Amino acid sequence: MQQRGLRRGLLSILGGLILWEVLTRLLLEDELLIPPPTSVARSLWKLSFAGELNRHLYATLFEFACGFSTACAVGIFLGYLMGRYRWFDELMDPWIATLYSIPVIAFVPLIIIWFGIGLFSKIVVVFKITAVAIMLNTAAGIKNIDPVWLELSRSMRLSPWETTAKIRLPAALPYIITGMRLGVGRALLGVIVAELMAANEGLGYLLREASETWDSPKLFVTVVLLAAMGMGSFGLIKKGEQRLAPWRESAEW
Amino acid sequence: MKGMLRLASIAGGLVLWHVLAVWVIDDSVLLVSPLVVVAKGYEMLFVTADLYPHLFASWWIFFYGMILAALVGIPVGFLMALSPLVRDYIAPWMTALYTTPRIAFAPVLLLWFGIDIGSKIAIVFLGCVFPILINSFYGMRVVSREFVEVGRSFRLSGGRLFLKILLPASVPFILAGLRLAVGRGLTGVAIAEWFGATEGLGYLIFFAGQTLNMPILFVGVAVFGVLGVLGFQFLQIIEDLATPWKKELEAK
Numbered sequence: 001m002q003q004r005g006l007r008r009g010l011l012s013i014l015g016g017l018i019l020w021e022v023l024t025r026l027l028l029e030d031e032l033l034i035p036p037p038t039s040v041a042r043s044l045w046k047l048s049f050a051g052e053l054n055r056h057l058y059a060t061l062f063e064f065a066c067g068f069s070t071a072c073a074v075g076i077f078l079g080y081l082m083g084r085y086r087w088f089d090e091l092m093d094p095w096i097a098t099l100y101s102i103p104v105i106a107f108v109p110l111i112i113i114w115f116g117i118g119l120f121s122k123i124v125v126v127f128k129i130t131a132v133a134i135m136l137n138t139a140a141g142i143k144n145i146d147p148v149w150l151e152l153s154r155s156m157r158l159s160p161w162e163t164t165a166k167i168r169l170p171a172a173l174p175y176i177i178t179g180m181r182l183g184v185g186r187a188l189l190g191v192i193v194a195e196l197m198a199a200n201e202g203l204g205y206l207l208r209e210a211s212e213t214w215d216s217p218k219l220f221v222t223v224v225l226l227a228a229m230g231m232g233s234f235g236l237i238k239k240g241e242q243r244l245a246p247w248r249e250s251a252e253w
Numbered sequence: 254m255k256g257m258l259r260l261a262s263i264a265g266g267l268v269l270w271h272v273l274a275v276w277v278i279d280d281s282v283l284l285v286s287p288l289v290v291v292a293k294g295y296e297m298l299f300v301t302a303d304l305y306p307h308l309f310a311s312w313w314i315f316f317y318g319m320i321l322a323a324l325v326g327i328p329v330g331f332l333m334a335l336s337p338l339v340r341d342y343i344a345p346w347m348t349a350l351y352t353t354p355r356i357a358f359a360p361v362l363l364l365w366f367g368i369d370i371g372s373k374i375a376i377v378f379l380g381c382v383f384p385i386l387i388n389s390f391y392g393m394r395v396v397s398r399e400f401v402e403v404g405r406s407f408r409l410s411g412g413r414l415f416l417k418i419l420l421p422a423s424v425p426f427i428l429a430g431l432r433l434a435v436g437r438g439l440t441g442v443a444i445a446e447w448f449g450a451t452e453g454l455g456y457l458i459f460f461a462g463q464t465l466n467m468p469i470l471f472v473g474v475a476v477f478g479v480l481g482v483l484g485f486q487f488l489q490i491i492e493d494l495a496t497p498w499k500k501e502l503e504a505k
Contacts, residue, residue, distance in 0.1 A: 008341035090258040095266060102478040105443035109462025189354040211360035223357045230352035
């Protein structure tokens with residue numbers, strides 16, 4: 001069953017690529033609208049050989065990693081406080097809810113004005129997006145903890161510190177990782193938008209450069225790389241989710 | 254008591270914002286007081302009324318993109334749920350399209366559909382279609398597992414089974430997908446209007462950002478927030494109306 005699905009998936013990708021190649025070669029005279037996969041591959045090879053790609057890829061990954069890790073730390077901490085203390089939850093909630101409901105993109109111009117066009121503004125964009133998602137989910141996880149476990153910790157005479165470290169946080173872990181999964185996609189979008197808007201390196205910058213110079217193969221290379229990044233991060237988190245919360249029916253998407 | 258702290262938080266935050274803007278930062282390029290933002294919003298809504306063209310431009314892009322996404326997403330989701338063959342062939346492409354940050358497709362779509370409304374609708378469509386599709390897929394899969402037996406025992410034909418049982422039972426899932434799509438659609442609007450637009454809320458924000466016009470920038474961000482909340486609430490109400498049995502279940 002699983003195997004057959006996998007085989008069909010591979011077949012579908014392979015067939016699609018061949019169809020794409022043949023159709024573009026036959027029907028289109030130049031590569032402006034849709035370059036065939038082989039010229040995309042050639043462009044990818046050329047760009048990575050020149051070392052240009054590494055620089056942009058590294059820049060984006062670095063911004064993403066910095067923003068994401070700080071967001072995890074701050075988001076879990078504040079989310080924990082929101083889950084534990086009602087007054088803190090009520091204090092934060094209106095602002096968090098507002099931040100969460102405004103499209104990510106709308107904030108980007110503001111963040112660039114405040115934090116400049118360099119590395120820092122992109123880290124802030126990633127941080128803002130991810131932290132809010134993790135905070136909300138951590139709070140939900142801490143709130144929804146099974147009271148039986150807390151009673152158990154009391155009967156074991158765990159100190160409050162131990163209760164947090166051994167009971168509350170592990171119990172909230174599946175929620176936290178869901179927050180991360182929700183944050184990852186949006187954060188990747190945010191960092192690319194910020195790079196498109198104002199930057200001198202990164203995949204977003206490459207995207208803009210390629211579209212402004214009408215270099216379609218390069219444009220598609222960037223799209224493919226972004227797709228790989230998206231699928232990679234999503235896959236990693238999904239793996240983590242399956243491992244930490246195996247009882248949940250794992251989402252395919 | 255419960256509402257009080259919330260109100261206090263909002264009021265306190267706004268006062269803090271005002272104090273920061275007026276006394277600490279004191280630079281209208283970096284931050285303006287909420288009072289200025291409210292005044293600007295009032296002016297754009299009721300005095301000069303220059304918010305409306307932007308609002309309508311964005312609305313139509315959003316509307317068409319969303320409708321198209323529903324028209325494509327729901328049937329494809331159903332097909333994938335009912336036929337493993339279709340699912341297996343579509344799934345890898347969908348995963349690739351869904352997990353790629355949407356902004357990556359914007360220049361490509363611009364190239365294909367031109368800078369007019371076509372490419373903008375396509376960008377919104379791409380954002381909205383997957384939550385709708387995925388929810389329709391899961392809904393139909395859950396429903397078809399649960400209810401097909403019932404239909405069989407009543408000897409319903411395939412078509413009637415679909416119309417009388419599967420379709421109505423998957424409505425809540427579809428509506429939940431639409432609700433998720435609202436937020437992504439608004440983000441899509443903002444992305445779309447940033448590329449070669451001359452009006453619309455997204456254009457307004459980026460233009461204000463580039464000319465360092467803080468009051469307009471904040472008004473634009475606020476309008477996006479309000480629209481997001483309104484759209485979400487609206488669909489929540491429709492969901493409650495369309496699925497009265499859910500309320501009853503919760504009450505029990």
